[in-house]
Amino acid sequence: MDPTDWQIVRSTPLFGTMPQEVAVSVIGNQTVTVHRKGEMLFQQGESANSFFVVLDGWVKLYRVTPDGAEAVVGVFRRGETFAEGAMFIGGRYPVSAEVVTSSRLLRIDGQTLRRRIREQPDLALSMLASSSYHLKALVEQIEHIKLLSAPQRIADFLLRLCPVREGGCTIELPYEKALIANRLGMKPESLSRALGKLRPLGVSVDRENVTIVDIALLKQFIESTERGDEGF
Amino acid sequence: MDPTDWQIVRSTPLFGTMPQEVAVSVIGNQTVTVHRKGEMLFQQGESANSFFVVLDGWVKLYRVTPDGAEAVVGVFRRGETFAEGAMFIGGRYPVSAEVVTSSRLLRIDGQTLRRRIREQPDLALSMLASSSYHLKALVEQIEHIKLLSAPQRIADFLLRLCPVREGGCTIELPYEKALIANRLGMKPESLSRALGKLRPLGVSVDRENVTIVDIALLKQFIESTERGDEGF
DNA sequence: TGAGATCCTTAACCGGGGTCAAGGGGGCTA
DNA sequence: TAGCCCCCTTGACCCCGGTTAAGGATCTCA
Numbered sequence: 001m002d003p004t005d006w007q008i009v010r011s012t013p014l015f016g017t018m019p020q021e022v023a024v025s026v027i028g029n030q031t032v033t034v035h036r037k038g039e040m041l042f043q044q045g046e047s048a049n050s051f052f053v054v055l056d057g058w059v060k061l062y063r064v065t066p067d068g069a070e071a072v073v074g075v076f077r078r079g080e081t082f083a084e085g086a087m088f089i090g091g092r093y094p095v096s097a098e099v100v101t102s103s104r105l106l107r108i109d110g111q112t113l114r115r116r117i118r119e120q121p122d123l124a125l126s127m128l129a130s131s132s133y134h135l136k137a138l139v140e141q142i143e144h145i146k147l148l149s150a151p152q153r154i155a156d157f158l159l160r161l162c163p164v165r166e167g168g169c170t171i172e173l174p175y176e177k178a179l180i181a182n183r184l185g186m187k188p189e190s191l192s193r194a195l196g197k198l199r200p201l202g203v204s205v206d207r208e209n210v211t212i213v214d215i216a217l218l219k220q221f222i223e224s225t226e227r228g229d230e231g232f
Numbered sequence: 233m234d235p236t237d238w239q240i241v242r243s244t245p246l247f248g249t250m251p252q253e254v255a256v257s258v259i260g261n262q263t264v265t266v267h268r269k270g271e272m273l274f275q276q277g278e279s280a281n282s283f284f285v286v287l288d289g290w291v292k293l294y295r296v297t298p299d300g301a302e303a304v305v306g307v308f309r310r311g312e313t314f315a316e317g318a319m320f321i322g323g324r325y326p327v328s329a330e331v332v333t334s335s336r337l338l339r340i341d342g343q344t345l346r347r348r349i350r351e352q353p354d355l356a357l358s359m360l361a362s363s364s365y366h367l368k369a370l371v372e373q374i375e376h377i378k379l380l381s382a383p384q385r386i387a388d389f390l391l392r393l394c395p396v397r398e399g400g401c402t403i404e405l406p407y408e409k410a411l412i413a414n415r416l417g418m419k420p421e422s423l424s425r426a427l428g429k430l431r432p433l434g435v436s437v438d439r440e441n442v443t444i445v446d447i448a449l450l451k452q453f454i455e456s457t458e459r460g461d462e463g464f
Numbered sequence: 465t466g467a468g469a470t471c472c473t474t475a476a477c478c479g480g481g482g483t484c485a486a487g488g489g490g491g492c493t494a
Numbered sequence: 495t496a497g498c499c500c501c502c503t504t505g506a507c508c509c510c511g512g513t514t515a516a517g518g519a520t521c522t523c524a
Contacts, residue, residue, distance in 0.1 A: 063375040066455045071378040073371050085364035088357060094368040117353055124349060124356025125320060131363040132317035136326040138370040139305050143295040145377050146303040146417045150481070177502065185378045190481055192503050207490085207502090223298045382511070409472065422511055424473050439472090439520085 001032055001106070005055050009106065011079045012053060014130040022123055026116050030108050041097035041105075048086035048093045049110045054078050057103025058175050060183075061095040072182040074137065075100070077174065085131050087113070100175050145185045148222065150194040153184045155218045158203070158210060166215050173208040233264055233338070237287050241338065243311045244285060246362040254355055258348050262340050273329035273337075280318035280325045281342045286310050289335025290407050292415075293327040304414040306369065307332070309406065317363050319345070332407050377417045380454065382426040385416045387450045390435070390442060398447050405440040 062072040076082045086093045087110040117124045161171045181191040202213030247255045293306040308314045318325045319342040349356045393403045413423040434445030
């Protein structure tokens with residue numbers, strides 16, 4: 001945990017709002033771990049004894065069905081926390097977690113956390129806020145799957161990666177397209193085709209680099225009821 | 233709040249595990265309200281000052297898009313709580329809530345709750361458990377939409393309504409089929425068709441009454457990779 | 465008892481996206 | 495540089511479920 005790591009931890013919704021000494025009391029001497037692509041962190045059904053802060057890299061959370069199909073329910077990056085909730089519901093992870101790029105994680109022990117919560121009730125409010133943040137993200141994901149077309153979902157995904165709010169920009173896709181596709185509830189082939197449909201809207205793709213001419217145009221496309229192929 | 237109401241409150245994941253006096257301190261003299269079908273409880277974006285316990289009836293939570301489309305993200309019944317999380321994330325409801333049958337609700341004020349949490353940290357752990365319960369439900373919903381066909385999703389929906397674990401049973405659909413369809417991420421027409429496809433699996437429908445010959449058969453169908461129309 | 469409204473079902477049609485298969489291109493190792 | 499592998503794209507085909515439209519059933523209310 002160097003100063004940069006602290007900065008990242010303090011940028012999370014969970015640890016960002018509490019007094020410094022409370023954060024220190026929780027994180028104290030928790031361990032930073034390094035992982036390479038493909039490593040499993042935990043599997044759904046395992047007993048949950050800790051949660052994580054992403055210091056660097058990307059981690060995916062997903063469900064697996066009896067026949068092996070995967071449904072990605074979230075992909076987390078630097079400055080995000082995940083699995084805070086699992087420790088409070090029967091102590092079992094409801095999802096599996098896998099590192100999808102080389103990563104550094106901060107693992108926080110559940111036992112000590114519970115103890116701190118009892119001493120520091122405000123900490124509980126932060127945990128609740130963080131949980132609610134995840135709830136909201138899931139609700140939005142459900143909304144998107146139910147109401148948006150594939151091209152619209154990708155457009156939204158791209159916009160969330162944009163560092164700016166208007167104009168144009170070039171962004172780098174953070175991980176494999178197959179994972180992006182799964183995250184958005186579609187197949188890789190559909191992702192390709194859907195990106196193609198965004199071309200008339202000023203989106204060009206070259207390998208993992210995506211250039212967006214006009215953010216406003218995409219926003220409008222997402223909110224429109226039209227589904228992406230009118231007008232040529 | 234008569235004794236029956238108390239029994240319901242104490243059956244929730246949230247209030248079920250805490251000591252009686254803590255529950256009393258929170259619920260104390262909170263108000264029970266009566267609502268008729270179609271009443272709005274709150275709208276997404278409104279400031280969130282309270283959450284609810286369903287004493288009787290059904291309440292739907294949903295998101296609305298700019299163009300008016302609805303995506304139902306949850307339907308709650310007697311003995312369930314909802315919107316606990318909203319008060320902790322910027323104080324705004326991320327969804328809208330509407331009563332879908334005549335209902336009686338217990339409304340719990342957020343201010344007093346926060347105060348109680350500071351006095352009673354264990355209460356925070358209960359809140360976290362309850363939040364996590366909702367998280368898990370949303371994750372499962374995403375899994376289902378992404379990986380199951382329409383007939384499989386209804387089969388799952390029916391199984392969750394079954395009062396027994398094996399054999400057969402007859403159940404009554406709790407609310408309108410249009411709402412069931414939306415909750416499951418499909419159109420009413422698809423719901424009809426999908427129920428039709430379950431007929432060969434021992435599911436017969438007569439108005440709002442559904443008879444299931446063999447629960448095991450449906451479970452198997454949900455877990456099978458086949459999507460429902462083979463073998464006739 | 466009948467008129468209307470609401471809800472549900474059925475049918476025909478169509479389109480988005482899944483499936484299957486082939487091919488291209490960049491990054492490995494040798 | 496060659497060879498291989500992996501990831502991605504493209505195309506053809508098809509099926510699930512959305513769309514549209516019509517008709518049937520139940521409930522309400524006059």
